[in-house]
């Protein structure tokens with residue numbers, strides 16, 4: 267029997283397992299699929315909220331802590347596993363921003379590197395960017411990460427640990443309880459018991475809690491993306507324009523995202539989204555019209571009010587906690603969300619004040 271049973275092996279469940287194991291605990295990590303096949307695979311991998319000044323302070327706090335930890339996390343994972351998550355610290359341009367003043371004010375208040383740059387700065391670095399822009403906002407320290415590789419590296423690192431038991435292809439059907447005390451989960455392949463059960467099931471977290479009459483406001487928000495097979499250097503940095511973005515990978519591939527659709531658990535892709543994403547792609551980088559779209563897919567983000575995740579114990583149930591609802595920012599918020607939670611679970615002083623993320627008063 268492990269100290270912790272974690273339900274959901276996306277970036278949140280895997281990073282939480284890693285933090286708990288680093289703290290000396292034993293973990294059973296359970297997923298109905300293989301690790302990192304849902305939103306964590308489907309995401310774009312920008313290690314920053316889009317338009318970060320438009321978020322509430324609790325999101326900024328998690329993002330800032332995470333951003334400073336990604337460089338060494340990525341390096342540690344590569345050394346441990348040989349799998350490179352391809353963290354690129356090349357910065358992010360934001361073009362045609364209507365609330366520039368607020369952005370610059372936020373950057374000063376939160377000490378985030380951001381400046382307004384002229385067209386020569388932009389076109390020198392991104393010669394394929396569409397014509398006609400005289401300035402942009404520039405955040406030089408923003409990174410991107412190849413999230414499917416991050417998922418692989420995290421899985422490898424957990425598999426190597428004797429303190430982790432990984433149960434892939436085990437669907438959790440119900441939480442096991444005795445007089446209000448949760449003591450594990452019933453899965454498609456038998457019961458798994460442990461000291462404390464933690465729900466990190468992304469968009470599905472609310473569904474797992476419904477039978478306990480716990481109403482967690484985490485809902486699926488579909489996002490569709492596409493990827494172009496372009497030569498290295500076509501785009502070098504993340505570029506954000508009119509709410510959409512392009513993200514380059516090390517091998518030249520360019521992701522274009524994304525839609526925001528409130529359609530329940532339907533994960534189908536649509537021709538309408540394909541056409542719209544394609545239009546976005548060639549409006550930002552006209553030369554993308556010369557290259558093939560390699561793939562078009564969708565994922566379900568764990569949507570939550572204001573994108574502030576729920577991190578902590580579930581009121582009314584002993585032995586049950588949640589870490590879910592990172593919404594559009596689960597990749598960037600993961601290191602801080604999971605370190606904070608591991609600190610609480612292991613009885614340590616938390617790295618960030620946990621109050622804003624608690625479930626009490628929010629569900």
Ligand SMILES: Cc1cc2nc3c(=O)[nH]c(=O)nc-3n(C[C@H](O)[C@H](O)[C@H](O)COP(=O)(O)OP(=O)(O)OC[C@H]3O[C@@H](n4cnc5c(N)ncnc54)[C@H](O)[C@@H]3O)c2cc1C
Pocket residue numbers: 273274275276277278279296297298299300301302303304305306307308309310311312313314436437438439466467468469470474488489490491523524525564565566567568590591592593594595596597598599
């Ligand atoms: C198109 C798109 C673009 C995005 N871009 C970015 C970005 O650029 N930057 C960023 O920071 N974030 C981005 N995100 C958001 C980010 O991907 C998510 O916030 C993050 O991956 C959520 O991680 P998670 O571990 O909570 O959920 P998930 O990765 O969805 O993992 C949940 C896991 O729970 C498992 N599960 C569910 N139900 C059960 C059950 N009953 N039993 C067992 N297991 C179960 C699932 O199989 C899954 O593996 C994007 C998302 C999308 C869709």
